[in-house]
Amino acid sequence: MKALVCILLLLETFVFVVQQQVDGGLNENEISQQISSEDGRQNPPQTDTLRAEADRQQYCDLGIPDIHAALRELTATVTEQKGNIRELTTTVTEQKENIRALETQLRDEMNKKNEEISNLTLSQVELRKENRDREIAFSAGLMESGAGNIGPFTTHITLTYRKVFTNIGNAYNPITGVFTAPLKGAYMFRFSVTGVGPTTISASIYKNGEHVVIANDYQTQGGLNSSNGVVLILEVGDVVYVTLGAGRGVTDNHNNHNTFSGYLLFPLR
Incomplete structure (x- = not known):
């Protein structure tokens, strides 16, 4: 400037x-x-x-x-x-x-x-x-329908529980009455039997042809009831079933007094 x-x-x-x-x-x-x-x-x-x-x-x-x-x-x-x-x-x-x-x-x-x-x-x-x-569990009743007696027989037989309530995993066969383990593990089994005196009622759980536990009852008259249960360690392919003793009988109807149940508690390695 x-x-x-x-x-x-x-x-x-x-x-x-x-x-x-x-x-x-x-x-x-x-x-x-x-x-x-x-x-x-x-x-x-x-x-x-x-x-x-x-x-x-x-x-x-x-x-x-x-x-x-x-x-x-x-x-x-x-x-x-x-x-x-x-x-x-x-x-x-x-x-x-x-x-x-x-x-x-x-x-x-x-x-x-x-x-x-x-x-x-x-x-x-x-x-x-x-x-x-x-997911392995099953429960079945003895008679699919109606009412009646089963037994006595001259030899023990495998009971076939035909009325299936639950069969998760399809490990139980209602035609043969046999449970086959699909997985190694600990399994819980229970069964019940009912009859009328003076017939003796007696049924047992078997594992692979070997007797494990028994449930029986006897009295001269009236109703007979018994049940039992067991935890079994099963390998894959092991079988479990219920047998009716020789000379013994059971009675059933729509109330399903006779049942067989089982389920996997936990698997094992």
């Missing part, structure tokens, strides 16, 4: 000198003489003009250092701003790297979680299958 003022002042001085010439104050010879004179003799208009030029020149000279200082200050400010921009650029770059690192970490964690979920899903499927394999 000060430089512009200086230029305007110089232009004004030039116009003032030209105006003096136009007004007839000086001719060419006089101007030459004034320029060549070194003794300091000048007419009043020239002295005023030169003094004005000197003052304006001094003003301009005084203004120039201010412009230089302003330029130096502006340069310093620009340099400082450049430094700030470089620091900001560095910070932005670092933040971008941090974001990329976080994205990578998040992606890895998501992949890990998806893998865990997938494995968990497979485990759940296997567990469901294993649980289905462990």
Whole structure:
């Protein structure tokens, strides 16, 4: 701004000198003489003009250092701003790297979680299958319908409990009356027998042809009732069934007094 003022002042001085010439104050010879004179003799208009030029020149000279200082200050400010921009650029770059690192970490964690979920899903499927394999239970009544007596016979027979209430896992066969273990484990079995005196009632649980437990009752008249139960460790393919003793009989009707039941307590390795 000060430089512009200086230029305007110089232009004004030039116009003032030209105006003096136009007004007839000086001719060419006089101007030459004034320029060549070194003794300091000048007419009043020239002295005023030169003094004005000197003052304006001094003003301009005084203004120039201010412009230089302003330029130096502006340069310093620009340099400082450049430094700030470089620091900001560095910070932005670092933040971008941090974001990329976080994205990578998040992606890895998501992949890990998806893998865990997938494995968990497979485990759940296997567990469901294993649980289905462990779902073994049955319960059946002796007579499918009606009422009547069974026995006595001259030899012991396998009782076939034909009225199936439950047969989860289909390990019990209502045609043969035999339970076949589909899984190694501990199994609970119970059975009940009912009859009318004076006939003796007697039935037993057998495992693979070997006698395990018995339930019997006897009295001269009236109803006869007995029951028993046992926990057996069975291997895959072992069979369990109930036999009616020789010379013994049972009585049943729609109330299902004679039953045979069993279920898996827990599997074994």
